[in-house]
Amino acid sequence: MRHVDFSPLYRSTVGFDRLFTMLDSLAQPENGGQTYPPYNIERTGEDAYRISMAVAGFSDKDIAIEAHRNVLSVKGERKDEASGEGSEVLYRGIAARSFERRFQLADHVEVLGAELKNGLLHIDLKRTVPEQLKPRKIEIANGGKATQIEAKAA
Numbered sequence: 001m002r003h004v005d006f007s008p009l010y011r012s013t014v015g016f017d018r019l020f021t022m023l024d025s026l027a028q029p030e031n032g033g034q035t036y037p038p039y040n041i042e043r044t045g046e047d048a049y050r051i052s053m054a055v056a057g058f059s060d061k062d063i064a065i066e067a068h069r070n071v072l073s074v075k076g077e078r079k080d081e082a083s084g085e086g087s088e089v090l091y092r093g094i095a096a097r098s099f100e101r102r103f104q105l106a107d108h109v110e111v112l113g114a115e116l117k118n119g120l121l122h123i124d125l126k127r128t129v130p131e132q133l134k135p136r137k138i139e140i141a142n143g144g145k146a147t148q149i150e151a152k153a154a
Helices: 007-012 017-027
Strands: 039-043 048-054 063-068 071-076 099-104 109-117 120-127
Antiparallel strands (some): 063 071, 109 120
């Protein structure tokens, strides 16, 4: 895969550092093609989203969720459970490995809460744009008088 060098753009732009860093990180392979645990991202409303992760075998005490700046981190670490005495696992199909998933969040997206139900971890997100950043309509005042602009004679 080709790597794009954004350094010339750093010299001629102001305030776009984060954009170039995100574009640069897209070219990097994510944790060597990590696919565990599987997840879905869905839109549940106009400004509401939900991340659902399949974390079968993990309890709420085994999972840590942290939102810092624009990154949501979900870490899972399961303690080895001692099997009954005299028993051994012949085949382990249920994953018990630790994991860490990171999600890049857009500006003004906040985590509302998380719920673990039936082996699925649901994380609810909401985008709340501050009032001063929302587009607003500017009324045009019409005082009833027509204003005429005249050019001065040279």
